Amino acid sequence: MQETVQAATSAQTLTVALIGNPNTGKSTLFNSLCGGKARVGNFPGVTVEKKVGKYRFGDRNITLIDLPGTYSLSPRSDDEMVSVDVLLGRKKEVTAPDAVVCIVDASNLERNLYLFSQIRDLNLPTVLVLNMWDVANSRGVQIDVEQLSERLGVPVVTTSAHRREGIEGVTAAVLQAVENPGTKAVRLFPAEFYDEAQKLDEWLVSNGEPATHLFLRERMLLDIRGASEDAASQADQSKLKAYLEEARGRLAASGHRIPAIETKLRYDWIRQQLDGVFTRSETDHRLSASDRIDKILTHKVTGMIVFALIMLLIFQAIYTWSGPFMEMVEGLQNGANEIVGGMMGPGTLRSLLVDGIIAGVGSVIIFLPQIVMLFAFISILEDCGYMARAAFLMDKLMTKVGLSGKSFLPLMSSFACAIPGVMATRVIENRRDRMVTMLIAPLMSCSARLPVYMLMIYTFIPASLLFGFLSLRGTVLFSMYAIGAVLAIPIAWLFKKTLFKGETPPFVMELPPYKWPSPKIVFDRVYDRSKAFVVRAGTLIFAVTVVVWALGYFPGDHTTQHQLAQQIETLQASPEENAEEIDKLSAEYDDVSGALIRESYLGRMGKAIEPVVKPLGWDWRIGIGAVASFPAREVIISTMGTIFSLGGEVDEEDPSLKDALSNATWPDGRPLFTVPVALSIMVFFALCAQCGATLMVIRRETNSWRWPIFTFVYMTGLAYIAALLTYQIGTSLMG
Amino acid sequence: MSDVLQMIPMDMLQKNESGRIVEIVGPHDWKHRLQELGLRDGAIVRVVKPGTPAIIAIDGHRFSFRSDPNTVVLVELLPA
Numbered sequence: 001m002q003e004t005v006q007a008a009t010s011a012q013t014l015t016v017a018l019i020g021n022p023n024t025g026k027s028t029l030f031n032s033l034c035g036g037k038a039r040v041g042n043f044p045g046v047t048v049e050k051k052v053g054k055y056r057f058g059d060r061n062i063t064l065i066d067l068p069g070t071y072s073l074s075p076r077s078d079d080e081m082v083s084v085d086v087l088l089g090r091k092k093e094v095t096a097p098d099a100v101v102c103i104v105d106a107s108n109l110e111r112n113l114y115l116f117s118q119i120r121d122l123n124l125p126t127v128l129v130l131n132m133w134d135v136a137n138s139r140g141v142q143i144d145v146e147q148l149s150e151r152l153g154v155p156v157v158t159t160s161a162h163r164r165e166g167i168e169g170v171t172a173a174v175l176q177a178v179e180n181p182g183t184k185a186v187r188l189f190p191a192e193f194y195d196e197a198q199k200l201d202e203w204l205v206s207n208g209e210p211a212t213h214l215f216l217r218e219r220m221l222l223d224i225r226g227a228s229e230d231a232a233s234q235a236d237q238s239k240l241k242a243y244l245e246e247a248r249g250r251l252a253a254s255g256h257r258i259p260a261i262e263t264k265l266r267y268d269w270i271r272q273q274l275d276g277v278f279t280r281s282e283t284d285h286r287l288s289a290s291d292r293i294d295k296i297l298t299h300k301v302t303g304m305i306v307f308a309l310i311m312l313l314i315f316q317a318i319y320t321w322s323g324p325f326m327e328m329v330e331g332l333q334n335g336a337n338e339i340v341g342g343m344m345g346p347g348t349l350r351s352l353l354v355d356g357i358i359a360g361v362g363s364v365i366i367f368l369p370q371i372v373m374l375f376a377f378i379s380i381l382e383d384c385g386y387m388a389r390a391a392f393l394m395d396k397l398m399t400k401v402g403l404s405g406k407s408f409l410p411l412m413s414s415f416a417c418a419i420p421g422v423m424a425t426r427v428i429e430n431r432r433d434r435m436v437t438m439l440i441a442p443l444m445s446c447s448a449r450l451p452v453y454m455l456m457i458y459t460f461i462p463a464s465l466l467f468g469f470l471s472l473r474g475t476v477l478f479s480m481y482a483i484g485a486v487l488a489i490p491i492a493w494l495f496k497k498t499l500f501k502g503e504t505p506p507f508v509m510e511l512p513p514y515k516w517p518s519p520k521i522v523f524d525r526v527y528d529r530s531k532a533f534v535v536r537a538g539t540l541i542f543a544v545t546v547v548v549w550a551l552g553y554f555p556g557d558h559t560t561q562h563q564l565a566q567q568i569e570t571l572q573a574s575p576e577e578n579a580e581e582i583d584k585l586s587a588e589y590d591d592v593s594g595a596l597i598r599e600s601y602l603g604r605m606g607k608a609i610e611p612v613v614k615p616l617g618w619d620w621r622i623g624i625g626a627v628a629s630f631p632a633r634e635v636i637i638s639t640m641g642t643i644f645s646l647g648g649e650v651d652e653e654d655p656s657l658k659d660a661l662s663n664a665t666w667p668d669g670r671p672l673f674t675v676p677v678a679l680s681i682m683v684f685f686a687l688c689a690q691c692g693a694t695l696m697v698i699r700r701e702t703n704s705w706r707w708p709i710f711t712f713v714y715m716t717g718l719a720y721i722a723a724l725l726t727y728q729i730g731t732s733l734m735g
Numbered sequence: 736m737s738d739v740l741q742m743i744p745m746d747m748l749q750k751n752e753s754g755r756i757v758e759i760v761g762p763h764d765w766k767h768r769l770q771e772l773g774l775r776d777g778a779i780v781r782v783v784k785p786g787t788p789a790i791i792a793i794d795g796h797r798f799s800f801r802s803d804p805n806t807v808v809l810v811e812l813l814p815a
Contacts, residue, residue: 072771076764108794111773139795224764259763263770267777290797291783298784392799395788405788405799429768506765506803507788508772510796 013061015095016174017087019119020103021112022069023512025131028161029103030066031520033170050093057171065094073118074223074262079426081227087122088213090231099125099174106136106143106158109278113270114263116152120185122215125177126154129170133158144277151273153186162518188265189218192254196221196247203243207235220244221251222262290513294389303393310386314377316474318370318450325369326454333362346565348558352549361542361638365534370454371447372530378416379525383517387412388509395507401489402496404428404507407437411488414444415481416529418694421446422701432500438701439711440492442694443484445686448633452685453480455637459658460678476679480686487687487718545638548602548628552643556596564589597643616684616720617677617727619666626684633690676730684723689715745780745800745808746789753781754810761806769808772798780810 020026034053051066067083075081082091089096102119104112109130119126130136130143149156155173159166187194197217204212209232219228221244232240248258296302340353381387387409395405406428414421421441428434445453457473464472496502568585571578597603605627606620613623621643629636637657644660664672689695695708702708748754756778759766773793774780784790788801802808 071773074767074771108773108796110778110794111775111796114771114773259767263767263775267770267775271777288795294784294790294797298790388799392788392790395799395801399787399801404801429765503804506806507799507801508769508774509799510772511790511799513797 012059013063014099014174014178015063015065015097017065017067017097017100018103019067019083019087019100019115020069020129020131021071021105021115023510024069024103024105024112025161026066026069026103027521028518029129029131029159029167029170030064031524032161032164032167033062034064052094057175060175062171062174063095065097070115072115073219074259075219075227076223076225076429077426078227078230081230084216084219084228085231087119087124088215097124099127099178101127101129101170101174103129103131106130106133107139107141107280109143109274110267110270113273114266117186117188117266117269120152120154121218123185125174125181127170127173127177128152128154128156130156130158131161133166134160134163140280142279148273148277151277162515186269188269189261190254190256192251192256193218193221193261196251200243200247204232204235204240207232207239209234221247222259224248224259288513290385290511293514294511297386297389298392300393300396303389307390307393310381312478314374316471316478317377318373318477320471320474321369321373329362329365329368333358336362341569346562346569348553351553351558352546357542357545357549361545362641368530368534370450372526374447374450375416375526375529376522378413379522380517382525383515383521385512385514388511391509392511397489399504401493402502402504403433403436403492404505406505406507406509407433410437410441411444411485414441414446417446417448418442418444418691419697422694422697425701428505430502430505432496432502433505435702435707436492436495436500438698439495439707439714440488442689442691442698442711442715443488443491443687445481445484446633446691448691449480449685451634451637453477453682455657455661456678456682459661460673460675476682480682483683483686483722487722491714491718544628544632544635545642548639549642551602551605552597552600554600556599558596561589561592561596564592602643615727616680616723617674617731618681619672621664621672622677622681626688626690629690630692632692633685633688636685636690674731674734676727676734679730680723680727683726684719686719687715687722688719742809742811745782745791745810746785746787746802748780748782748785748810748812750782750785753779753813755779755813756808756810758809759806760809761803765803765806769806774808779813780808 018026018030030051030053034055039052049068053064053066055062055064065086067086068079070080070083073080073084073087075084085091086094087097087100100119100122102116104116116126116128128149130145136143145156145158155176157166157169157173159170161167197214200217200220201212201214204210204217212232216228216231219226220232220240229237229240229244251258251261297306336358337354340350340358344350381390390412391405391408393405394408398405398407407425410421410424410428412421413424418441421444422438425434425437425441428437454477457476461473461476466472466475564585568582568589571582571585575582598607602624603620606624609623609627610620613620613626618626621640624643625636625639628639640661641657644657644664661673662671666672689712695712698708698711699705742757743754745754745756756774756776758776759769759774770776773796778793781792782789783792783797788799791798791800
């Protein structure tokens with residue numbers, strides 16, 4: 001029998017777990033305690049973010065573990081199980097906590113104490129933090145804190161974390177709780193229930209599962225088909241399920257129906273604890289400021305208009321503000337090329353550095369500004385509370401295809417990146433709806449597609465105005481983002497009608513009060529997500545770039561090419577006198593380079609696939625780009641950068657890919673890129689499933705290879721057909 | 736029970752009407768989830784915005800609410 005969790009840390013260092021309902025200001029409290037110094041990782045095998053911060057308090061080192069916001073400790077999934085495992089010290093990656101800080105919204109104690117009452121069953125030193133104290137006071141909520149602390153048997157602290165008020169008191173209270181562990185957990189349940197928990201222990205021991213924490217056994221009894229059953233890994237799962245059924249049957253026979261008994265008893269207990277301690281002087285009939293905003297933002301007409309305007313604004317802003325940043329990155333690229341050119345003469349190594357690495361990685365990093373901006377907008381909308389309203393608005397639309405508003409958030413996140421989007425589908429309780437949402441999430445235009453759109457738009461779409469006020473380029477960008485989302489509607493409907501038949505799921509979601517977004521939280525999120533993008537650009541893209549460069553460089557003989565380059569560079573020391581000579585040699589150089597790339601391994605592969613991509617208006621170089629970008633969409637940019645740079649189509653004066661594409665031609669001299677070609681490339685990339693990481697995440701989430709393969713096949717087919725239509729119709733329209 | 740005025744499904748409440756939750760009838764796991772969110776027996780619900788989905792207020796919190804066809808939240812109508 002192991003009734004208490006062993007404290008694993010010395011007196012000098014304390015490990016504290018922080019837990020609370022969603023929207024109680026938990027992140028704000030975490031940041032004020034740790035001063036923003038936190039290590040963010042992931043628990044292996046699940047999608048729960050592991051956030052650990054450290055700070056000093058007097059002579060103590062405190063390690064703070066931030067657990068995901070939750071309404072209860074009834075683990076229904078492996079994700080929710082993580083919090084229980086951490087609290088019970090069953091996770092190897094984190095030390096068992098010495099204390100728990102449970103943060104609640106002071107004006108909503110009746111509901112928030114539900115989680116607290118479950119935490120008390122863990123028998124750990126616990127502190128209750130009544131956050132948003134200032135808001136509660138202004139709402140006329142009065143709480144006798146001392147009396148409440150006495151009744152609950154734990155220290156109670158009041159804070160207003162967003163104003164940094166009362167933060168010091170939290171750690172002081174933790175120390176107090178650790179030093180005087182105080183009362184044992186309240187035994188809310190009837191004696192029969194504890195007898196069953198005891199019997200379950202005996203049953204588990206006899207089935208080879210020794211020493212299960214009482215809390216886990218209680219959860220096994222209370223949560224039908226819950227995740228806590230998996231904790232008994234030694235016992236036979238089907239036997240355990242059968243035994244739990246029997247035990248629940250026995251309890252029901254004695255008048256204690258599971259799971260209704262839990263909510264009833266806990267809420268009864270909360271009512272007793274709060275009786276005479278918690279008063280609300282005013283009823284809740286007054287319209288709050290949030291309600292007044294909601295009158296407009298959740299209205300079916302004005303709400304939709306505002307929603308559409310916000311989306312349009314985001315895309316226009318991303319487009320217009322990122323120009324100067326892009327020029328800056330281009331400048332850096334030029335500088336790097338000059339440094340390399342100054343250090344060594346033409347040769348294989350210089351070609352690798354200039355044509356391979358700088359051209360490849362540079363052409364991806366150039367899009368970092370837009371990606372940062374997109375992440376910033378999404379984080380701001382999440383943090384100020386608008387995202388929940390967007391889900392509310394979208395519920396009407398989602399029910400038409402048989403999904404609920406809950407599917408909107410994962411889809412919206414997928415506009416930043418499909419990986420967190422697919423992971424976010426875990427908030428959807430119903431398996432069928434989760435599957436459908438997961439399969440359409442990659443259709444949303446993620447940030448990796450943005451570089452492709454930007455390059456094509458920037459190079460081929462004229463900077464004119466539509467109707468005199470909308471930028472044509474911004475509108476094309478918006479259309480590219482819309483195409484996947486629009487097509488997702490019939491596809492989702494089709495999936496719900498065929499593969500995943502089922503009723504429309506219910507939709508109950510909290511709408512947090514609006515607040516000004518916290519710069520710190522937004523900055524952290526943007527930083528983490530952008531860092532992930534840069535790391536990808538730095539590793540995966542770098543590797544692919546080098547491979548593509550090698551395939552495009554070998555097996556040709558580059559002696560003549562390097563000699564020509566050397567001659568040109570010598571003559572360029574005095575360009576005026578040698579202008580003619582330079583022009584002649586440059587043309588010769590371009591011919592030689594073009595021939596070399598056509599003969600290379602890459603050229604041969606490209607020629608082989610050209611018939612397939614020709615109907616889309618593509619030549620072999622674009623085809624190779626599309627094939628090479630299978631691991632990640634943004635690779636197409638670096639691949640094209642490398643191919644066109646090796647082919648000598650990149651002007652010495654201006655090494656940007658943009659100019660190379662504008663100058664590219666078919667062998668008969670026709671320009672390779674026309675507006676329909678640019679559009680067909682964009683449409684293809686808007687709809688294809690060129691992202692190995694997303695497919696791997698779908699595999700992990702569905703636990704089978706079937707669905708990632710299915711996703712890849714249906715999306716690639718869709719992309720090909722749509723690109724074909726775009727090019728053919730576009731060409732016939734343009735004459 | 737107090738003198739119950741009338742028991743009606745929650746979705747029949749008009750704008751700004753309040754009701755006290757008497758019982759939730761439906762599949763037990765979904766019921767449990769609703770109760771953890773705060774739709775517990777005895778809680779007072781006010782309809783902020785009727786419709787599907789509706790916006791309801793419980794203890795000063797706002798929720799979007801659209802139930803599944805098999806679940807009914809029964810409330811007793813409270814006098815305004």
